[in-house]
Amino acid sequence: VHCRDLEIGLRHQRAVLADREADRGVREAERVPELAEPLPISLPAVSRHLKVLEQAGLIARSREAQWRPARMQADPLDDAVAWMQSRKATWKGRMDRLDAHLRRKGARR
Amino acid sequence: MSDVAATDVQILITRIFDAPREEVFRAWTVPDEIAAWFGPEHFDTKDVRIDLRVGGRYELTMVQRDNGAEFPVGYEIVELVEPELLVLRSDPMPEAGMHEPTITRVELHDHGSKTRMTLSDGPYPAGRRHAEAGWNAAFDKLTARVGG
Numbered sequence: 001v002h003c004r005d006l007e008i009g010l011r012h013q014r015a016v017l018a019d020r021e022a023d024r025g026v027r028e029a030e031r032v033p034e035l036a037e038p039l040p041i042s043l044p045a046v047s048r049h050l051k052v053l054e055q056a057g058l059i060a061r062s063r064e065a066q067w068r069p070a071r072m073q074a075d076p077l078d079d080a081v082a083w084m085q086s087r088k089a090t091w092k093g094r095m096d097r098l099d100a101h102l103r104r105k106g107a108r109r
Numbered sequence: 110m111s112d113v114a115a116t117d118v119q120i121l122i123t124r125i126f127d128a129p130r131e132e133v134f135r136a137w138t139v140p141d142e143i144a145a146w147f148g149p150e151h152f153d154t155k156d157v158r159i160d161l162r163v164g165g166r167y168e169l170t171m172v173q174r175d176n177g178a179e180f181p182v183g184y185e186i187v188e189l190v191e192p193e194l195l196v197l198r199s200d201p202m203p204e205a206g207m208h209e210p211t212i213t214r215v216e217l218h219d220h221g222s223k224t225r226m227t228l229s230d231g232p233y234p235a236g237r238r239h240a241e242a243g244w245n246a247a248f249d250k251l252t253a254r255v256g257g
Contacts, residue, residue, distance in 0.1 A: 090149045095124050097146035102128040
């Protein structure tokens, strides 16, 4: 499971919750373009992310060929995404400082 | 454990630095240089000790600026190819919920006169609250420890 899988998973979870609230039945075939729409990735890529999430037990596929979160109320995805984002932010901050450090050294050369 | 890949998460970062690979490699492997950037934000880095060889130690202490709290971290160097590859295996930190080592892999590639660095860091357990009660607290501790 990578960061992008979790992003897709979180978007998916929110979409399913919104549809449930609105009492809409949405089939997987409609869901995938909806999840892909704001991201620079293809529809098959979204399907691959969903399969990774299924293998990790984070979502499940029902008999009606719909994806649904495996544990809707447990929000493991929210935790995982938030935590991964904080880890990633730490590394990005480091990389910014490494970049600044190298620029300072370059300026002295 | 066959399900590790499916249930754990990996951080992947790619950056381009306006410096040759040798410079970037030094920034990762010379103590004074590491101390200049490792941070994280609001942290200073001290006591950087590096035994630059495969099997050697890579240790440093992060110091929180506002309260002086110290967070030592240690790694073993598991792969080393100057100036293109550094792979570190972290010491497990069970008190922070990290019972297994994580691998930080830094690859440096020529990118014209610049350097493209890819960094992967993980695996970090995630998304298994049912199996990992208390992960949130562990994550908080770890975040405090690493200053995330």
